[in-house]
Amino acid sequence: MEDRSQKTEKRGNDFEPKIVGFLCNWCSYAGADKAGSAQAPCPPNVSVVRVMCSGRVDPQFVLKAFTQGADGVLILACHPGDCHYKEGNIRSAQRHRLLLKMLSQFGIDESRCRFDYVSAGEGERFIQVTTEMADRVRALGPLNISECGMKLLP
Amino acid sequence: MKTGVYFCNCGTIISDQIDSERVRADVIEDGGNAAYFKTCSLLCSEDGKQFLENELKEERPDRVVVAACSPREHEKTFMRVLSAAGVNPYLFQMVNIREQVAWVTPDRDKATEKATRQIRAAMARVARQEPLEKKELEINPDVIVIGAGPAGLKAALTIAEAGRKAVLVEKSPVLGGLPVRYEEISPTMECGPCMLEPMLGEVLHGEYAERIEILTSSEVADVVGSYGNFSVKIRQAARHVDLGRCIGCGECITPCPATTNNGFNLGLGTKKAIDFPFPGALPSAPYLDPDACVRYKGEDCRACKDACVVDQEVINFDETDRVLERSAGAVILAVGSSLYDCTKVPNLGYGTVPDVRTSLEFERLMASNGPTDGELKTSDGRAPETIAIIHCVGSLDKNHKQYCSGVCCEYAFKFNHMIAKKSADAGIIHFYRELVMPGKDGFSLYQKAKDNPNSSWVRYDDIGAINISAAGGKPNISYTDSAGGRGGVAADMVVLCPAIVPSGASERLGALLDVSRDRFGFFEELHARVDAAQSKIKGVYLAGTCQAPMDIQKAVNSGMAAAGYVLSGLIQGRKLELEPITAAVDEERCSGCRVCVSVCPYKAISLDPAKEAASVNAALCQGCGTCVAACPAAAIKGNHFTNEELVAEMEGVLR
Numbered sequence: 001m002e003d004r005s006q007k008t009e010k011r012g013n014d015f016e017p018k019i020v021g022f023l024c025n026w027c028s029y030a031g032a033d034k035a036g037s038a039q040a041p042c043p044p045n046v047s048v049v050r051v052m053c054s055g056r057v058d059p060q061f062v063l064k065a066f067t068q069g070a071d072g073v074l075i076l077a078c079h080p081g082d083c084h085y086k087e088g089n090i091r092s093a094q095r096h097r098l099l100l101k102m103l104s105q106f107g108i109d110e111s112r113c114r115f116d117y118v119s120a121g122e123g124e125r126f127i128q129v130t131t132e133m134a135d136r137v138r139a140l141g142p143l144n145i146s147e148c149g150m151k152l153l154p
Numbered sequence: 155m156k157t158g159v160y161f162c163n164c165g166t167i168i169s170d171q172i173d174s175e176r177v178r179a180d181v182i183e184d185g186g187n188a189a190y191f192k193t194c195s196l197l198c199s200e201d202g203k204q205f206l207e208n209e210l211k212e213e214r215p216d217r218v219v220v221a222a223c224s225p226r227e228h229e230k231t232f233m234r235v236l237s238a239a240g241v242n243p244y245l246f247q248m249v250n251i252r253e254q255v256a257w258v259t260p261d262r263d264k265a266t267e268k269a270t271r272q273i274r275a276a277m278a279r280v281a282r283q284e285p286l287e288k289k290e291l292e293i294n295p296d297v298i299v300i301g302a303g304p305a306g307l308k309a310a311l312t313i314a315e316a317g318r319k320a321v322l323v324e325k326s327p328v329l330g331g332l333p334v335r336y337e338e339i340s341p342t343m344e345c346g347p348c349m350l351e352p353m354l355g356e357v358l359h360g361e362y363a364e365r366i367e368i369l370t371s372s373e374v375a376d377v378v379g380s381y382g383n384f385s386v387k388i389r390q391a392a393r394h395v396d397l398g399r400c401i402g403c404g405e406c407i408t409p410c411p412a413t414t415n416n417g418f419n420l421g422l423g424t425k426k427a428i429d430f431p432f433p434g435a436l437p438s439a440p441y442l443d444p445d446a447c448v449r450y451k452g453e454d455c456r457a458c459k460d461a462c463v464v465d466q467e468v469i470n471f472d473e474t475d476r477v478l479e480r481s482a483g484a485v486i487l488a489v490g491s492s493l494y495d496c497t498k499v500p501n502l503g504y505g506t507v508p509d510v511r512t513s514l515e516f517e518r519l520m521a522s523n524g525p526t527d528g529e530l531k532t533s534d535g536r537a538p539e540t541i542a543i544i545h546c547v548g549s550l551d552k553n554h555k556q557y558c559s560g561v562c563c564e565y566a567f568k569f570n571h572m573i574a575k576k577s578a579d580a581g582i583i584h585f586y587r588e589l590v591m592p593g594k595d596g597f598s599l600y601q602k603a604k605d606n607p608n609s610s611w612v613r614y615d616d617i618g619a620i621n622i623s624a625a626g627g628k629p630n631i632s633y634t635d636s637a638g639g640r641g642g643v644a645a646d647m648v649v650l651c652p653a654i655v656p657s658g659a660s661e662r663l664g665a666l667l668d669v670s671r672d673r674f675g676f677f678e679e680l681h682a683r684v685d686a687a688q689s690k691i692k693g694v695y696l697a698g699t700c701q702a703p704m705d706i707q708k709a710v711n712s713g714m715a716a717a718g719y720v721l722s723g724l725i726q727g728r729k730l731e732l733e734p735i736t737a738a739v740d741e742e743r744c745s746g747c748r749v750c751v752s753v754c755p756y757k758a759i760s761l762d763p764a765k766e767a768a769s770v771n772a773a774l775c776q777g778c779g780t781c782v783a784a785c786p787a788a789a790i791k792g793n794h795f796t797n798e799e800l801v802a803e804m805e806g807v808l809r
Contacts, residue, residue, distance in 0.1 A: 018808055020807060020808065025226075030226060033254065035253075036250075036253025039257045040258065041260050042254075042258040042259070044255075044259045044261070044264045047268070047271060047272060047275070047807035047808075048254055048272075049800060049804050050225070051779065051795060051800070052735070052795060053779055055753075055778055055779060055783060056778065056779030056783050056795060058782070058783040060797075061797075061801065061804060064801055064804065065808065068804070068805050069808045070808055085755050085756075085776060086755035086756075088755065091780050091784070
């Protein structure tokens with residue numbers, strides 16, 4: 001309960017979460033560009049790191065992001081069956097499921113790390129996913145990493 | 155290390171929304187890197203590119219960051235400018251401040267902050283980037299084409315016409331695939347051999363024929379290597395007839411004392427142990443079937459050899475099967491397809507009720523070079539008065555194959571037309587689930603069938619509701635139609651139009667070449683719409699019905715398409731350029747656990763047994779990085795997307 005009060009205090013009224021978005025080059029990054037071409041507002045909280053395939057996202061990147069100050073991490077991939085590299089998105093989804101177990105063991109709310117599918121045509125979906133993520137993490141408040149078991153990580 | 159940051163205003167699209175002066179102050183203040191910051195009004199314009207090139211030559215930065223539009227738009231453009239200015243193009247990062255900042259961030263302050271964050275991150279990333287070079291690989295421009303049906307023939311011919319060598323591997327002793335056995339081809343009612351003979355003539359004796367090595371009675375037994383350099387073992391069964399010297403007179407056939415079932419007529423009728431597959435088969439030489447020949451059962455028969463009008467060397471009883479080795483840069487799979495096994499729909503009586511035939515058997519029964527010399531008759535020699543044609547046998551059926559085979563309606567109407575020509579009074583009943591005849595000429599035979607006064611039509615929902623049994627030695631059909639009405643009819647002959655399914659060769663070759671197959675067993679395309687003639691293995695291409703059911707026109711076009719991929723990808727006299735964005739294994743760190751081998755979607759990683767370490771084939775690696783993330787020892791580096799580079803970028807955006 002003590003942690004909670006501390007968080008509430010830190011949250012304040014103008015908390016803006018920092019979110020790292022790992023986007024695959026072929027679908028999700030193109031979907032983000034599509035949102036751009038439509039000139040539709042997206043939450044500026046999400047900073048994009050482009051990878052060729054969501055399968056490249058090492059779960060350690062996510063842990064590292066949290067230890068470096070991220071309040072949330074998004075991993076966006078091609079829809080199943082559409083992966084430019086056949087099945088990298090499936091590998092990424094598998095790793096994400098395992099990663100969530102680990103995060104909850106560290107005491108990190110699972111919704112701080114979202115895996116989802118956004119295709120090259122789904123500009124609106126990109127906006128929806130990033131907005132939901134920003135709202136969710138804003139509601140959770142800042143991630144106080146020193147309170148998590150992750151401080152034990154090197 | 156000197157980093158040059160170029161900020162493109164994109165006319166005023168970016169500068170209206172992002173304050174470049176504030177970005178400049180933050181970037182310069184950032185220190186760490188000895189950075190400079192310049193703006194340009196439109197960097198992708200001819201003036202802009204010239205500006206950038208001159209700048210780079212003058213400033214000689216160690217690293218370059220361009221903040222502009224999406225890298226999907228102009229990354230390649232600016233990489234070319236870097237190369238032209240003598241800067242390694244991989245020492246470059248592009249920051250997408252148009253699509254992903256200016257256009258989506260209405261608040262100018264927030265947009266400026268976000269742009270600054272992303273540019274700083276790119277500066278941190280680019281500082282860790284390494285110069286990369288495209289590698290070059292010697293290639294073999296020759297091609298192995300497996301299957302000599304219309305698709306394979308067209309592919310081989312196209313390759314040869316372009317001045318390249320093609321090895322055409324055909325498992326049967328005859329070229330032309332299935333359509334060469336058809337009396338007529340829909341929709342124009344051209345005869346099958348007539349349609350294919352010009353192409354066969356070109357392949358066998360045409361201007362470019364010397365560049366096509368034809369291996370009949372042959373199968374690919376082993377394949378090693380990869381795109382650019384395959385080594386293929388081909389097992390060729392002995393024909394016992396010298397193709398180069400036989401004149402195809404057929405004098406050897408008559409004296410042959412042994413007869414056997416003719417597989418080319420699907421067991422309808424017989425042939426001699428030495429015989430043509432069917433009259434007119436090409437290459438024009440008989441072949442000797444040792445399973446049927448009495449000589450191989452211990453008799454000292456040499457009737458064929460004695461009858462040969464050329465000389466005693468043309469027929470060679472001692473010829474043995476041989477294994478040939480050929481090298482090629484690419485493989486085209488054109489192994490065709492089969493028909494769905496009609497015994498899996500047992501209520502239709504195939505194999506148990508007389509005169510229930512598959513469409514392929516019916517093609518041969520109608521063929522002038524077939525077992526009845528083209529005379530339409532039942533198994534007991536009668537001219538049929540009523541013929542039932544059952545469409546969609548196994549197609550469009552969730553209990554069998556869910557897909558529409560796409561060509562069956564067309565040939566069913568062709569059959570209607572052919573039957574009407576042979577026997578003007580014969581009644582023809584079409585049992586159909588759906589009627590599908592797409593394209594600009596599919597309707598013509600359908601219209602003829604509709605106009606044929608002897609045609610009748612029964613639409614059904616469930617093929618299980620059609621029961622065919624033998625009554626008085628004839629097929630008797632009882633059925634429930636789609637409206638629930640029951641009916642019955644005595645037919646003299648039933649023709650089943652089965653689903654088109656992959657042949658056995660697809661499974662064997664798929665395993666041999668690591669080419670994946672879809673849920674129906676057809677070879678899987680790299681992309682089902684825009685890259686349907688490429689398999690997911692680089693250098694292995696798909697032509698004809700081994701990729702999907704298709705008509706002859708599409709099959710021939712796909713043969714041409716496969717040849718096009720080869721001709722544009724492997725260029726004679728030129729080395730293959732390999733992208734440097736690939737994975738690379740640190741052999742010292744690798745424990746040989748093979749996790750990477752199992753996750754690679756391109757079979758690009760193998761274990762080097764000598765080193766007990768994984769090894770990446772750069773010609774096959776597509777640079778997805780899945781293996782990099784999977785390696786438990788961090789022994790694989792993803793070039794241009796290394797852990798250090800990505801973590802630096804991530805830390806940069808979080809600062």
